[in-house]
Every structure is written in structure tokens, then in C-alpha cells.
Amino acid sequence: MENYNVMDIRNSQYLAHRLTGDLRSLLSVGTAPIVVALDGPSGSGKSTIATIVADTLNAESMAGGAVVTVIEGDQFYRGGSATTWDKWSVGEKMNHVMDWRCQRTLLKSLLDTGVGIWRSFDWDSEDWDTDMIPLKPEPNCCVATPMVLLEGVYSARPQLADLVDLRVLVKIPDAVRHDQLRQREGGAYGSDWDSRWAEIEDYYFAEVMPEEAYDLILALPAEG
Numbered sequence: 656m657e658n659y660n661v662m663d664i665r666n667s668q669y670l671a672h673r674l675t676g677d678l679r680s681l682l683s684v685g686t687a688p689i690v691v692a693l694d695g696p697s698g699s700g701k702s703t704i705a706t707i708v709a710d711t712l713n714a715e716s717m718a719g720g721a722v723v724t725v726i727e728g729d730q731f732y733r734g735g736s737a738t739t740w741d742k743w744s745v746g747e748k749m750n751h752v753m754d755w756r757c758q759r760t761l762l763k764s765l766l767d768t769g770v771g772i773w774r775s776f777d778w779d780s781e782d783w784d785t786d787m788i789p790l791k792p793e794p795n796c797c798v799a800t801p802m803v804l805l806e807g808v809y810s811a812r813p814q815l816a817d818l819v820d821l822r823v824l825v826k827i828p829d830a831v832r833h834d835q836l837r838q839r840e841g842g843a844y845g846s847d848w849d850s851r852w853a854e855i856e857d858y859y860f861a862e863v864m865p866e867e868a869y870d871l872i873l874a875l876p877a878e879g
């Protein structure tokens with residue numbers, strides 16, 4: 656019997672397989688470019704799932720060109736210093752943590768012109784935890800493919816709703832998610848992480864985007 660309460664890459668592969676099937680169907684009926692938001696709490700496996708889905712659908716492409724373009728949500732991180740962060744209300748934190756205006760401009764440009772240009776947060780900068788908000792000097796550029804997959808926590812937020820065709824929530828047991836975060840972040844994942852990031856994620860998934868606000872919940876089957 657499968658155990659869904661332990662960290663196992665097959666669980667992300669299973670979720671990716673399910674999403675791939677749904678997106679394949681959508682691609683056969685939707686008008687390109689179709690915009691999909693892959694949302695879920697930090698560490699739930701969104702990036703891993705998005706990569707598997709895109710690799711699978713792109714490999715199937717008869718014409719040889721990419722079918723799915725993945726845009727990584729953490730490129731839009733704009734959190735700032737802990738001092739500034741602590742002064743904000745939960746709503747202000749949610750509004751600031753990711754630059755949804757930049758995401759909006761990018762998606763709109765992809766839909767209107769077929770091309771999008773933006774600058775990513777520089778996670779390698781010494782200044783990542785300051786109010787300076789370091790951005791990489793060289794811009795990113797992408798062209799619209801039949802499907803654009805914006806992955807990242809808050810990607811299904813109401814401020815982007817008119818540009819998004821399908822809102823997907825990745826839902827895995829919290830204990831597994833915490834193990835995945837611990838694996839990725841190592842020592843950086845501790846009590847500070849919970850107080851700094853989990854508070855707004857909890858607020859967002861309870862008050863702003865509860866499960867019923869999504870078009871698709873990507874969850875592992877109930878055990879039994």
C-alpha cells in the first residue's frame with residue numbers, strides 16, 4: 656500500500672501525471688495561450704510538478720516546438736528586510752511578498768503581444784534580506800507558447816484572475832511539505848520561516864483563496 660505521509664518523489668510524479676492529463680485536454684479545446692496558475696504553500700512541490708508536466712508535454716509536441724512555458728514564481732519575490740516585514744499587517748505582507756504587478760504586466764504582454772520581458776529577484780545577492788530588493792541585471796524574455804504555466808505561491812491570487820484560465824492548488828500533507836522544505840532549505844528552515852512566511856500563506860489559503868476558489872485541487876488519493 657502506498658504511504659502518502661512520507662516524502663517520496665513518486666508522489667510528485669503522480670500529481671504531475673494527473674495534471675498533465677488535464678492540461679492535455681485543455682490544450683485540445685482552449686484558445687492559446689492558455690494561462691495556468693499552479694499555486695500551493697511553500698515546499699508543496701509546485702516547481703517539481705511544473706517541470707515534469709512541461710517536460711512531458713513538450714516531449715509530445717509533434718511540431719517540435721515548446722508547448723508549455725514555465726514561469727517560476729520565486730523570481731517575483733520582493734520580501735525586503737525583516738525589520739520592514741515586521742511592520743506590515745498580514746494583508747500588506749501578502750501584497751508585497753511577490754510582485755504581482757510585474758506578474759500581471761508579464762502575463763498581459765504575453766497575451767497581447769506574444770512576448771514578455773521581466774527582471775528576476777537575485778537570490779544569490781548578498782542583499783537578499785534587505786529593502787534594496789536586488790534584481791538580476793539581465794532581463795528574462797519569453798515568447799508565448801500554447802500554454803503558460805505560472806507556478807508559485809499566490810499565483811492564483813485575485814489580482815491576476817482575469818488573466819488566468821485555470822487555477823490549480825497543490826495540496827500535500829503538511830508534515831511531508833515541512834520535510835521537503837527542510838530538505839531544500841537545510842538550516843534556513845526553522846521557527847523563523849514559520850513566523851515569517853507561513854503566517855501569510857495560512858491567511859491566503861484560508862481567507863483569500865480557500866479550496867473552493869480553485870478550479871482543480873491536485874491531491875494524493877486518500878489512503879486505505
Ligand SMILES: Nc1ncnc2c1ncn2[C@@H]1O[C@H](COP(=O)(O)OP(=O)(O)OP(=O)(O)O)[C@@H](O)[C@H]1O
Pocket residue numbers: 662663664665666667668695696697698699700701702703704729807808835836838839
Ligand atoms: N515528492 C517529493 N519527494 C521528495 N522531494 C521532493 C518531492 N517534491 C519536491 N521535492 C523536493 O522538495 C523541495 C521543495 O519542492 P519544490 O521546490 O518543487 O516545491 P515548491 O512548492 O516549488 O516550493 P517553494 O514554493 O517553496 O518554492 C525541493 O528540494 C524538491 O526537490
Ligand SMILES: Nc1ccn([C@H]2C[C@H](O)[C@@H](COP(=O)(O)O)O2)c(=O)n1
Pocket residue numbers: 695696697698701727728729732752806807808852856
Ligand atoms: N529564502 C526564502 C525566503 C522566503 N521564501 C518564501 C516566499 C514565499 O512565501 C515562499 C515561496 O514561494 P514560491 O517559490 O512558492 O513562489 O517562501 C522563500 O521561498 N525562500
